[in-house]
Amino acid sequence: MKPLFLAATLAAALFTLPTLSVAATPEKPECVAPAKPGGGFDLTCRIIQTGMLEAKTLEAPMQVTFMPGGIGAVAYNLFNTTRTDDPNAVVAFSSGSLLNIATGKYGEWTEKDARWIATAGTDYGAVIVKADSPYKDLKGLMDALKADPSSVIVGAGGSVGSQDWMKAALLIKAVDADPKKMRYVAFDGGGESIAALLGGNIGVYTGDLAEMAAHLEAGTMRVLAVMHSDRLPAPFDKIPTAKEQGYDVQWAIIRGYYMGKKASDEAYNAWVELFKKSFESDAFNKVVKDKGLFELKLTGKEMEDYVMQDVAKLRTLATDMGLIEVKK
Structure with a gap:
């Protein structure tokens, strides 16, 4: 009986081994x-x-x-x-x-x-405007925010306290202005925010750089700054960082x-x-x-x-x- 028992035990172990070692992929x-x-x-x-x-x-x-x-x-x-x-x-x-x-x-x-x-x-935060925006560089935008934080309508995919709001708040704090005075419009996601920017309903979108790849190729929007310490590799290598423009605002x-x-x-x-x-x-x-x-x-x-x-x-x-x- 012992050899038969050992053989049966070994066979059972070999049969169950693949199930124990390999996780099933989602059906x-x-x-x-x-x-x-x-x-x-x-x-x-x-x-x-x-x-x-x-x-x-x-x-x-x-x-x-x-x-x-x-x-x-x-x-x-x-x-x-x-x-x-x-x-x-x-x-x-x-x-x-x-x-x-x-x-x-x-x-x-x-x-x-x-x-x-x-x-x-x-990904990294980005300061985004329409291609025909009056803000040609980050300094122009920051000067406007410093003079009057409510003079620029900022919009993004999240309410007050969200990640995109935080990016805008950090920009305003960088010019010693009060984020609470910012005119901020909340949308449910980046898609709505981009539509609002292209439609002229907001002046600035504090979004994410990855979302911009297709739009940059189309020439419909312009990124004023990337919120990172160093310039990023192509195709984003021509976009200046906020830091190199004098505003150490970073958001990964x-x-x-x-x-x-x-x-x-x-x-x-x-x-x-x-x-x-x-x-x-x-x-x-x-x-x-x-x-x-x-x-x-x-x-x-x-x-x-x-x-x-x-x-x-x-x-x-x-x-x-x-x-x-x-x-x-």
């Missing part, structure tokens, strides 16, 4: 963009929809779903209630999402109420993906492995570059640690800007 992959079409969340989802297809790391085609509302709040709430253990769906997020979490705009949910999977890359934007906090380890690890394999693909990396993002490859535990540390830093900044009331 119906979906990327949720928590805004209307256009803008940064849409771009973030398109990166993996196209990139993983071209890298051949994903077996099934990916669906992109739009879920606008509260600059990500509706999606974050849904994935903490109804779809908290969905193994197939990931949700796009940015540093703006993390800022909203830090300032309590996602209600009771905190940074611990999601499973942070991976990054798509990083991480873009990435999360899933519901009750997603199984198997589902979470499957997505993590998909990103690790995709990061090794030239085809995937080309899509990231073509979309205007810059390389930042974080997955799994490293991704989780980054988010926890970044939200802590953003809480401190938000407190300094008066967005969070200090309890005495």
Whole structure:
């Protein structure tokens, strides 16, 4: 009986080994963009929809779903209630999402109420105007803001206290003006903001550089400054930084993906492995570059640690800007 028992045990072990070592890929992959079409969340989802297809790391085609509302709040709430253990769906997020979490705009949910999977890359804030804007350079705009912060209508994809508002507030603080006097119009995402800028409803859009790639080629908009310490590589190398123009205003934007906090380890690890394999693909990396993002490859535990540390830093900044009331 012993040889038969050992043979049966060995056979069972060999049979179950592949299941234990290889995580299953999502059967119906979906990327949720928590805004209307256009803008940064849409771009973030398109990166993996196209990139993983071209890298051949994903077996099934990916669906992109739009879920606008509260600059990500509706999606974050849904994935903490109804779809908290969905193994197939990931949700796009940015540093703006993390800022909203830090300032309590996602209600009771905190940074611990999601499973942070991976990054798509990083981006940088940009000061954007129409091609025929009277502001030909950053100094002209900053002089106007210093003289009267309410003289310029600034618009972006987020309410007061959001990431895009923070970029504008930092610009105004750089000329010793009061951000509270700024005329700011909030939109639900970058797509609406760009439409408002091109339609002449706002004068300045404090958006993200990656969103501008196609528009710069079309010649419809002009970037006055990039919010980074150094000039970026082509095709953005001709755009001056705010710092080199005398205003040390910097804002980096991480873009990435999360899933519901009750997603199984198997589902979470499957997505993590998909990103690790995709990061090794030239085809995937080309899509990231073509979309205007810059390389930042974080997955799994490293991704989780980054988010926890970044939200802590953003809480401190938000407190300094008066967005969070200090309890005495």
